[in-house]
Amino acid sequence: MWLIMGSEKKIILVTGGSGLVGQAIKQAKQQDPRENETFIFLSSKDGDLKDPAATQRIFERYKPTHVIHLAAMVGGLFNNMKHNLDFLRNNILINDNVLQNSYKLGVKKVVSCLSTCIFPDQTTYPIDETMIHNGPPHSSNFGYSYAKRLIDVQNHAYHQQHGCHFTAVIPTNVFGAYDNFNLEDGHVIPGLIHKAYIAKKEGKPLVVYGSGKPLRQFIYSIDLAKLFLFVLREYEEIDPIILSVDESSEVSIGEVAQIVADAFQLEHGIVLDSTKADGQYKKTASNKKLRGYLPDFQFMPLKDAIERTVQWFNLNYNIARK
Ligand code: NAP
Numbered sequence: 001m002w003l004i005m006g007s008e009k010k011i012i013l014v015t016g017g018s019g020l021v022g023q024a025i026k027q028a029k030q031q032d033p034r035e036n037e038t039f040i041f042l043s044s045k046d047g048d049l050k051d052p053a054a055t056q057r058i059f060e061r062y063k064p065t066h067v068i069h070l071a072a073m074v075g076g077l078f079n080n081m082k083h084n085l086d087f088l089r090n091n092i093l094i095n096d097n098v099l100q101n102s103y104k105l106g107v108k109k110v111v112s113c114l115s116t117c118i119f120p121d122q123t124t125y126p127i128d129e130t131m132i133h134n135g136p137p138h139s140s141n142f143g144y145s146y147a148k149r150l151i152d153v154q155n156h157a158y159h160q161q162h163g164c165h166f167t168a169v170i171p172t173n174v175f176g177a178y179d180n181f182n183l184e185d186g187h188v189i190p191g192l193i194h195k196a197y198i199a200k201k202e203g204k205p206l207v208v209y210g211s212g213k214p215l216r217q218f219i220y221s222i223d224l225a226k227l228f229l230f231v232l233r234e235y236e237e238i239d240p241i242i243l244s245v246d247e248s249s250e251v252s253i254g255e256v257a258q259i260v261a262d263a264f265q266l267e268h269g270i271v272l273d274s275t276k277a278d279g280q281y282k283k284t285a286s287n288k289k290l291r292g293y294l295p296d297f298q299f300m301p302l303k304d305a306i307e308r309t310v311q312w313f314n315l316n317y318n319i320a321r322k
Pocket residue numbers: 015016017018019020021022042043044045047048049050069070071072073074094113114115116171172173174175178179180187
């Protein structure tokens with residue numbers, strides 16, 4: 001039987017499949033299925049990937065041909081500032097176990113997930129893929145950043161020594177359904193949505209931490225998921241690729257807070273809590289490399305994507321991570 005190139009049977013293991021990005025990939029692959037692809041979405045209930053033996057058992061059980069590696073200790077600014085060591089150690093352990101087992105089982109391709117916060121804090125803008133190792137990251141998240149930078153080093157080392165095809169994507173701040181809406185540990189958009197939900201109930205203003213001035217590029221989880229499938233199916237480089245909305249879509253935290261307040265039709269305005277940290281002022285990323293591959297990719301407008309996420313949170317308040 002002759003198989004057309006590229007239609008070989010793929011068993012795709014998605015580590016961290018129960019989280020924000022994992023759930024979005026689950027939805028995106030249903031919207032754009034391929035006959036030769038079988039996906040397995042893992043959660044930490046399937047085994048602790050910090051544990052080498054548990055990771056080996058998972059790989060021996062599913063025998064993946066491809067891996068989308070999302071599993072990580074993930075959190076917002078304030079969680080990172082409190083737990084830099086845990087972010088460093090937990091993510092180094094998880095990444096080493098997943099990549100080493102992928103190598104041992106002859107996995108054909110691994111796509112890991114970095115983040116634009118790992119780039120040097122003192123840099124020129126816009127940031128591009130060549131700048132990953134050009135200096136220290138921002139002090140608020142150095143633990144997470146160095147653990148993620150190490151993935152890029154590991155990918156090149158596995159390729160150089162064993163010819164492995166391990167690569168990585170670098171998303172900007174992600175948001176969407178199934179996010180972590182915990183007020184202490186989560187990121188800004190889920191944090192604002194949860195606070196707006198409470199403010200609506202209590203007839204109070206929405207409290208925004210910090211000055212509201214920092215700038216961010218936000219990518220909707222479903223858009224990121226579609227781009228992840230493109231990278232899994234068609235991206236052949238070992239070097240990573242930034243997955244981001246255009247630079248022109250960069251917004252301030254104050255502007256995002258206003259979009260969230262409008263989505264809840266809040267009547268008591270917004271107040272700033274300047275006792276809270278701003279973190280990194282900006283991390284403006286270029287998506288020129290991505291646009292080279294997908295010049296016409298349409299990102300969902302931020303306002304529409306936030307409204308959909310607010311709708312999801314209102315409907316799923318009971319099950320949402322809080
Ligand atoms: P998330 O919602 O917090 O999900 C994390 C996932 O990892 C969950 O499925 C969790 O399983 C799993 N996990 C965590 N520790 C584990 C362990 N020790 N063993 C096994 N599984 C474990 O995170 P996310 O926002 O989807 O992030 C996915 C990837 O995108 C991460 O690599 C993250 O660094 C990257 N990223 C995220 C953002 C963002 O803004 N969120 C931005 C850039 C890059 P349980 O559900 O069982 O806990």
